[in-house]
Every structure is written in structure tokens, then in C-alpha cells.
Amino acid sequence: MPDSQTNSPAPTRAPRLLLDLGAEAAGPRHARLARALREAIRRGRLAAGTVLPPSRVLAAELGCSRWVVTEAYAQLAAEGYLEATVGSGTRVRPLAEAAAPPGPGAAAPAPPAPLDMAPGLPDLRAFPLRGWLAALRSAGAELPSADLGYPDPAGHPVLRQVLADYLGRVRGAQAGPADVTVTTGATDAIGRLCRELRRRGGRAVAVEDPGWHRIRQVVTAAGLAVVPVPVDDQGLRADRLDARADRRAGDRADAVIISPAHQFPAGTVLSAPRRAALLAWARITGGLIIEDDYDAEFRYDRRPVGALQGAGPPFVALVGSVSKTLSPALGIGWMVTPPGWTPAPDRPDRPDRPEVPAGPPVLDQLAFASFVRSGGYDRHLRACRKSYRDRRDALAAALAARLPEARVAGAAAGLHLLVRLPAGTDAAAVAAAARAAGVRVASLDTYRIEPGPPGLVLGYGNLAGHQVEAAVTRLATAVRSAS
């Protein structure tokens, strides 16, 4: 297709950069052009050796003065991204030669192969690929062509029934299929609930502090304020929630997001009095309890604590996913919601209805339903539970041996544990030293809103058993070097 407007030499892709100029609001045009070019070079969109258009041509292209372009070029030449070559114009320099941005670790030697103790991942090597492919095949073989149309945003009825049964059996949830919505994950579920809260006039959501940091992003992205509520050894301080019936007058929490079965990151179980207090808060104020049931399948000493939803279905939205049991790459989650919170079925003939996000692909939904119904999911969970328990034991033993000054907490369940460091330790410095030593760990502060005593959160889901010793050795070295 001819493009009558383009006068610049065809091979260069620099003109593509200018969109940023119009769309980003901040700064003068030459600075914005420099930023766009810099980003394109860093990301490899403008390869080393690429000749940029002459300033006159690019200025015409951009509809700006030639000065804007020469300023931007000069800035990037000063930074080492561009070089002027006699007789062949302005070129992109090889990236290694460009000035490295100043920052911690910029000049550090190459670290050893990293061991992953960042919390959040299950054992990806243990994914039951064969069973999953069989489930896909079996779901595909039975697929009616009508199921290939626009999917029900609440999820396929077959999976909703399977999840209602599964959550009733394993988590003590009280739910019929009409109460279940299939989502692309826990984040998607919490996001949908927050947006619905916002639509209903909600203003603020209480979250655990410390708590999973992504939740705060989801709340904020929905236009709601985050209200931090502290956590102690019984779990969320439910007494800190305002329980007056007229609380709508202010901007106190319209919902609270909690992880009662295994608080992230402290690992505590919400105590029975706190559960009762939380349900009473919801009953009196009309607030919604969003139960993030992210790793309840893995409990090592006794039967998992039942879901709070089972004790108060009208007050609790139960949120879960396969991200910690199978893989986050599957993109399958769910929520069990009180009446009035399930998205209405999509109606292409009713364009006035609000736009509802689609759930996972239909075939994946049916494959997961088939995997659960065949018993494959239960078998996988049993195998994982044993292997994670062994790994947790090895990790706790290694920590006791090599880091005796640290107190381990929250290890009775899940895929992570909390290491409390001696008072005065700089946990961020420890995490940075650990990273330099080749082990990824998270400082407890990552998950905090209000400051508190130092700690580290160690995930062992995706750490191979044979890596535990090496990881703790590196970590102990990092703790010593940082204190």
C-alpha cells in the first residue's frame, strides 16, 4: 500500500517513535522524542548500526521544528546511545557501549545461577502435563459446536457445577453452580469484585498489612482506596474494622480482602473469635468479605481449615485459582459469590448491558472440569502435598542449622514461610545481598504498608529439593554480609 505522506528513507523505523510525542503529556517535545528514541534503542527496536533519518526529514515527518530533532539527537549522543559518523549520518551505537544508568549493582560481577525463593510459584517441574493434555483431548472430543460461540462470562455451566462440588467437598464451601463464576485467576476475580463494588458506590477496601502486594494494585486500579488493617498472631485485627451500621457516611471499608486459611505472608490461621467478629462486621455493615483462598490445598499437619465462606455464604466471596496448585500459565480461577454478585449472562441482543470480561477459553474450562472429575486433580494435589512437606522440612532444618538467629513462622501450610530477622537487621540489604549471591528472596517490607520488624519471605514451591542447601547457604552469607 503506497503511503503518500512518507518522505523519509524507507529502511529506518525511527518515524514509528513519534506517537509517544503526542500521547504522553509530560515534558517538552525534544525531551519526549529523546525518551522515545532511548526506549526504542534499549528495547532493541532500533538495532545497533541503524542510521537515523536526517534531522530535516524526521522533523518534517513529525511536524515539528528541526531544532527539536537535533536537540534530541544531541542528548542521546551525550548519553552514548547515538554517534555521528562522518559521511553516513547519525547511527545507533552498540548497547554495551552506551552509558550504563547509575544504580545499585550496575558494576557487580556476574552472579551465580539464581535460585528462586521468591514466593508465588508452585513446582513448575511437577506440572501434570500428560494428564492435562489428556483432559484437553477428552474435553475436545465431547465439545458441542454451540460451545464455540461467545462464552458465558460467568463460566461454562459444566465447570461451575464441578467447582461447586469440589469447593463444597474440599473447602467446606456452600455453593450451587449459580454462585460460581469462572475467572482467569484470583486477580481477575478480585478485580471484578472491586469494579462491581465501585459501580455500586463503594469507596474503600480493607486489606491485610502485611499482605499480597498485587491485591493493593487491583483495588487501586478499580478506583477504590486501600485501608490497611494490621495482622497479629491470630490473623487480621477484625476489631480495627469500623463496625457501626451507619458506616456508609464516611469512607470506611466497603469490603475486606483476607487470607484466613494461611495469611500471606505471616502464615497465621485466622482464629475462631476473629472469624466470628469478621462475619459480625459484614452482617452489621453490609460489607463484603473477599476470602483469598490462595494456597489452602497445602496444609501439612492436619486437615485444611475450612473456608470462611462455608460459615457465612451471604457475606463472603470465596476466591481461588489453580495458580498455586497447577500453574499460573493455565489462567484458571474462580469465585463463589453471594447472590447479586454473579455477573449476568452476556446478551448480544442487549448492547446496553455493561461489558463483562470473558473467562478462560471454553476448552480449557472443560479440560479442568474433566481433570477434576477424573480424580486427576486430587491425585496431583496429594503428590504435591507430600513433596512440598518434605521440602519444607528440609528448608526448616537448613535454616535452623545455618541461620539459628532467625525465627521461622507460618510453615504449617502453603508454599512459603516467614523468617523473622533480629531487630535492627536491614532486610532490604539482606535481600539485595542474597540476590547478588544468586538467591531471590523477598523482604517482608515488600508486602507492608506500615513499617514493622525485619523479615524475609521464602518461597519453596519452585525450588528443587536439591537446591535447598545451596539456597540457605547463600542466604546465610547474605545475612552475615548485610549485618
Next chain:
Amino acid sequence: MPDSQTNSPAPTRAPRLLLDLGAEAAGPRHARLARALREAIRRGRLAAGTVLPPSRVLAAELGCSRWVVTEAYAQLAAEGYLEATVGSGTRVRPLAEAAAPPGPGAAAPAPPAPLDMAPGLPDLRAFPLRGWLAALRSAGAELPSADLGYPDPAGHPVLRQVLADYLGRVRGAQAGPADVTVTTGATDAIGRLCRELRRRGGRAVAVEDPGWHRIRQVVTAAGLAVVPVPVDDQGLRADRLDARADRRAGDRADAVIISPAHQFPAGTVLSAPRRAALLAWARITGGLIIEDDYDAEFRYDRRPVGALQGAGPPFVALVGSVSKTLSPALGIGWMVTPPGWTPAPDRPDRPDRPEVPAGPPVLDQLAFASFVRSGGYDRHLRACRKSYRDRRDALAAALAARLPEARVAGAAAGLHLLVRLPAGTDAAAVAAAARAAGVRVASLDTYRIEPGPPGLVLGYGNLAGHQVEAAVTRLATAVRSAS
């Protein structure tokens, strides 16, 4: 798990309903309780015969006065949803006995089996299930376990490369893999672009009028205003866009969403002068052109028109999906974006980064990549093109024979055509009569913002060849009966 707060009889699920009371803002409490109960009965959550809790018990449950409950019960008894039974309390009546809500068609006789001519669906019976399952198997067999972690929100690199190649070859797009983002569909892509526009301070987006109505919802959901721009026989009236360079001063369009290859629903191709004018608008104002390339694969008379993106990569975001070529149930789409618009890779260690939605499941992404690379996708498109062309010819012939007063337009491509009705025809009445006669068609007004002459949009993607005659016969009857 014991629930010390619950005093109501265990078997009833009515207490679940009360959450709505707190969360929805409108109306007095008894009306809200009545609404929640009514909805629960309509949706089958409260089955016929269910005994509701005594008003005293439910009032205690809800923390409200008993009067609130008796008022709500009385209202629903008056509407026929509940009945008081001597000696056994208040029960849910069988739904068929409840008063039918007044409305058109409520008393109509059972219509014939519906034929689907609503636009938007491909032939679901033609889905290449065997090829798709083979692609899933082949993608699964090669899957490294590292790919089972949290997916890159921009999409798997393998599919991004495959899409860059495919779109270059088939649509004349200019894109490298770094410019491609994998999404869950076109709606997801447009939604991401609109939210990003909003974040950058954008306020309004221009859309085609008439145009695909879902797009307006997506724009509005992102907090942006919709600016309708009329469409004529050359496509979008690009001259109606404000092209002054200082347009940021007002709230004129920061982007325009168009379907240049086959305008929905008019079916026109954006003319060359209009393309040039649109690119000039983007160049001068810094506005973004969002090209909705929703059905360009199906063009019957000549080669498909190349994507506008190929003529102006820095100005155009090209959006597409497999919803019209394979199935909307797959949940796979993409966008090719100018530099600065591709979402940055997710960094779990950088919780300060804005939350980015996940794309499709990784295995599905790799299956689609494998399907394209194996040539299976091209073969499927070729087969569909022939079968859709035959169906279009049959439909056009049937319309000419049975509805000679209607003018057919936009039939050179895609999966729908536009039927213009004689002036003065009530298209909504025709659509309603057609629905009663057992054929789903859409009035052109469904897709309009400003009023205009009457028309119908007829989709033939998911209409079997042998149904064409019957559908047009029913439609002709509906047109006669409505005029």
C-alpha cells in the same frame, strides 16, 4: 465449621440474599430485600416450594426491623412470587404461576426453531477441532517447564514472532515481535489501549457511527468519552476529526477506532483519500488510530485491502483476533502497537508497576502459533472463504427474489451484509417480527448513535447453507407484516 452468629433454620438459603442490601445504594431496605428475593427466585436460587425463614428470624439475621421483612414478603406475594401457606409459613411459588412481566411477545405462541442471522459469529460447525487438538498436543509436547510460570502479559515470544510474520504476510502489517501483544480478543486489546490512553490523560475517543456497539462500551468503561463520527460510502468522514495541532486544549478525540478493511456494519472499504487524511490527522495531532481488523480475512472479489497499519506504523494500533476465523471461545487476539504502547514485561520484583492483565493461557498461545506455522490456519481460512462466498451468493439471491425492495450493501467481504429498507420502514418492528417468526436479525439502529435511514444487518457466518432460504422467507414475511 460452627457459625455462632447464625440462628435461622439451616436448610433455607434465604439469608444469603442480604448482601445486596448493604452493597446496593438505591431504595429503601424493604424494596431492596424484595428485589434481592425476586432475583433469587427468578434465577432459581430459591427453588419453588422453598420455605422462607419467619420474618422475625430473617429480621434478626439482617439486623433490620421485622416490618422491613413483612413488607418485602407482602410485595412479592402480591407479585405472585411467594405464597403464605397455613401452618407452614411463606413459600416460593412455582415460577410459571408468577405474574409474567408485561412486555412485547409475552403472550406470543411458541416461535419456530430460531435461525441465527445476528452478526458476529463465524460458522461454529466448521471449527477445525481435530487440527486444534493436534496443535495443543504438539505445543504441549515441547513445553519447557519455565513457560508454566506467570506468563508475560505481552504474550509468549513464540506467538508474537508468528503473529508478526503472519500479519506482515497476510495483512501487509509492518511489525516485529516486540510490537505485537497477545490479548484475549479484540475487545481486550481495545480495552487495554483505552485504559492506557486514559492513564496518559486522554479524554475522548472517536468511533464510527454506525459501528460495533461493544466498542462504545469498552471506551466508556475506560473512563473516556465517545465522539461519534459519521460514515459514508467512502468510510469514516475523516474530515470531521479535529485536525488542529493544539487540539489537546479541548476534549476532542485522542484516538479514533475504525474498521477500514470492511466497515462494520456498512461494509464499505475506507477510500485512499480518507486513509491519507486519517494518517495526516494522526501525524499532526499525535492521536492514535486503532484499526479494528475484525474480518479482513474474508474478502470474496479481490485480494483483501492491506491494513492501514502498514501505511503508517507509528500512528496505528492494529487489532485482530481469531473470533471470526476460528471461534470466540478460544479467547485469542492481538494488537500491533506503535513504540511506547507495548506493555512492559511483568516484574514480580517490581510491585510498583501497574497491574497488567494476563493474556491467554500459555498452552493456547503456543497451540495457535503451531497451528499457524503448520499451515493449518491458512488451509482453514481458504476453505472458509469459499464456503462463506457460496453462502453469501445464496443469501443475496434469496434477498433479490423475496425482498426486491431492499438494497443490499457491503457484501464484498466479511460475514454479514447490510440491507437498506424503504424509507419509513420501522426496522425495530421488523427485527421484532422476525424474531417472533424465528429468525434473529439486528436493526441497523443497534449500531447507531445518531439516527439514520432504516436497515437490517444480516450475519451469515453461523447460518447453515440449507437454512438460507427459510431465513429469508421468514424475514420477508416479517418485513411485510411490519410495514
